[in-house]
Structure formats: structure tokens, C-alpha cells
Amino acid sequence: MMTKPLAKSAVSQKRVLDAAARIFRDYGYAGATMRVIAEEAGLKAGSLYYHYQSKDALIGAVLDVGMNAAIEAMNAALATLPPEATGRQRLEAAFRTHVATIIANGDYSLATSRVYGQVPAAIRAQHEKLRDHYGLIWRNILATAQRHGEFRGDVNLTLARLLILGALNWTAEWFKPGNRSIDDVARGFAAIVMDGIAVPAGTAS
Amino acid sequence: MMTKPLAKSAVSQKRVLDAAARIFRDYGYAGATMRVIAEEAGLKAGSLYYHYQSKDALIGAVLDVGMNAAIEAMNAALATLPPEATGRQRLEAAFRTHVATIIANGDYSLATSRVYGQVPAAIRAQHEKLRDHYGLIWRNILATAQRHGEFRGDVNLTLARLLILGALNWTAEWFKPGNRSIDDVARGFAAIVMDGIAVPAGTAS
């Protein structure tokens, strides 16, 4: 009679979840079959139902993991910054954290971004909250910096946020470890977004 | 005995293609069934095979249309610019054209970007050429402007291109006509990428 859920089950459940993330990422929601997921996890199809009620519950769990990992990593990273950190520093940290999370949980991130549009509406609705919450973190970073006069007042922050998240999420598709480092990418992106790529006005050619 | 392919067939073929783009976009590669596509096109499933050999041929055609439309629109837009157009003007035109194409051909664009990762490898390989060609257009715009001293020499153009395309392609997911105009989005994005969102150094708060 144990008070906490048994260990064996948790391990197996995690293996199933990891396998599901990989298969969903490669084959999409409908293309990922329970039999292939089971094989990837070292089980038979019927056994998946011991851990997850249905295929929908599985994809729901995958989406949860990806999004929650991003939110927690972002909160942790921002919490370690000193209170006097500038908006520029905060934004750079957010860039670095987002890219790092996406690459570290690559299977989940890619599965999430690729499959989100194909998932049954009921499941998608449940995860809209998480998405909105994450968007709010970014909104705060940008708005605070603008209010403090660090970011220009004439830039549309909503547009800026959509640009940033679009660019960052896309990294999951092209980033190959070993080539460029995650920090290089994050720093480079942050520099472009904050300072632009054009030669500043009033500079001799 | 007509020399050109009959009209009826062409019309029907286009209806099938449009329907396929919508269904692929909403349900993914595996989730889009021939029966649903046929219904969307006002046909029965078996009749699709009169126009396309297989489901793979259908998705291949959808990918083709989306990518070719983007390439042609971009070439046309850049060709209308005067030869003395600045790099800034070229880049802004490219932004506008890309977003406009994505929104105008929304079904094909979204189908392409969502389904590309799930399509059989053989089909994907065939379309990598088109993708690379499109990337080359952007590479040229950026490299030329940098060589002319309009863009800073210390920015990594590959990184800039990946940021731009990631951000632009993401617009297909969130842009809703009627709210912001396509031009507003393109101009706003171009301004951020070229000039940044931070207050320039040497400016009093």
C-alpha cells in the first residue's frame, strides 16, 4: 500500500510520452498510429491504454509537456535576473531561454508546433490558456521596457511579439546542434530585433 | 479533336486542388482523407483519381502551387522596382510581397507550412529545390544591400534571413483580414528588422 504512485509506471509512462512526441512530430496527428508509437516505446499497442485513456489524451499530454516546459524555464530564467536588469537584458535572456527550451525539448516543441493545427478542437481549446499565459510573459517584458523608455514608443509591441515568437519557433525546424551554438543564435536574433540590421542614420558610409 | 486540354477537366482539377489545400491544411497529410477532399470538391472519392494518380500526387501538386506562387510573385514584385531602388526599399517590397502572397494563397501557404514535415520523404526531396531557390532570392537581397554598405557588416545574414522567414511565415497562422492591413504588418516588420525596437544609442530618454 504505497502512498505515491509506483515508479515503474512513471518510467514507462515517460517512455510512452517521449515516443509519442517523436512520432507525432514526424507523422502528424492522424499519421501517428498507436501501433507505431507503441513500437517506439517498446510496447504493444494495447498496452498504451494502461497509461493513457486514448490517443487524444496522449496528444494532450504531449502538448502539455512542451508548453509547460517553456513556461517554467522562462519563469526560472527571468527570476534569476537581478531586479535592476535592463529591458535589453531581460529580452536577451528570454530569447536565449526560449531557443534553449525549444532545442532541448526538440521532440515536444516540434510536435507541438506541427501538430497543433490538426488536433481536435476540444484539445486545442484546453491549451489556448497555456499559450496565452506564455504570450503574456513576453508582452510584459516588451511593455515594461517600452514604458521605461528603453524601447521606442512608436513600435507596435504586438507586432514585435509576433515577429519574435515566429522567428524563435522557427528555429526548431532548422537548428542543428554543432553548427552554431544556441547562445549565438539567441544573441544574434536579439541584436537584430533590438538594433536592426541597417546602418544607423547619420553614419558615414 | 482539340489541340488544347479540355476546359471542363481543368476547371474540375482546380476545384479538386483548392479543396485539397483546405483539407490538408486543416487535417494534416494523413488526416486528410480522399473522401473528405472529394466531398469538399463536390465529387466522390473515386473520381479524384481521374485528375490525380494518387494522394501523394495531390499533395505534391498542392506544395507546388504554394511555392511557385510565392516565387513568381516575388520575382514580379522585385522586377517592378527601379534599378536604383535601395536595399531598404527592396527588402520592404519583399516583406510586403511575401506576406501578401501568404495571405492571398492562405490555403496553400498554410497547407504547405503545416504539412511539409509530414509528407513522404520522396515528395519532400523534390520540393527542396523550390525552397532553396526561394531562399536564394532573399539571400541576394540581403547580401547586395550589405555589400553596398546599407546593412551593417557585423550582422550574420544567414541568421537574419532565418529570422525574417520564420517571422513572415508565422503570419499565416495569426493574420486575420480586417484587423490590421497586410501593408501595415509588412511595414511594421520591415521597420523592426531594419531599425530595431530599441531607442538608438546617444538619444536622451
Next chain:
DNA sequence: CGAAAAACCGAACACTAGTTAGAAAGACCG
């Protein structure tokens, strides 16, 4: 050890997938 609980398997069920082939309907022209 041995019994209870947990974890997994195997085979089946109802259903749907892509695809095919032959018949039917529609369009066109003398």
C-alpha cells in the same frame, strides 16, 4: 514464499483508409 496489485500481451471488433474497375452519365460533333 505467496497473494494481491500492477503492467503488459494477444487477438479480436467495428470501422475507415487508399485505391481500383466497370458501369453510368455528360459533352461534343457529324
Next chain:
DNA sequence: CGGTCTTTCTAACTAGTGTTCGGTTTTTCG
């Protein structure tokens, strides 16, 4: 009108889908 293509439908086939469930194996723990 008849005849010839073109286009669509109907009906089927095989293979594979998510899911269920009774039984078998493995683990846990007194």
C-alpha cells in the same frame, strides 16, 4: 439522332485504424 470521348459514380477489395477485454506475466510487499 448515333457514336465517341470525357468525366463521374458505384461498389468493392485489402490493409490498417483506434480501441476493448480476458488472460498472462511481472512486480511489490507483508
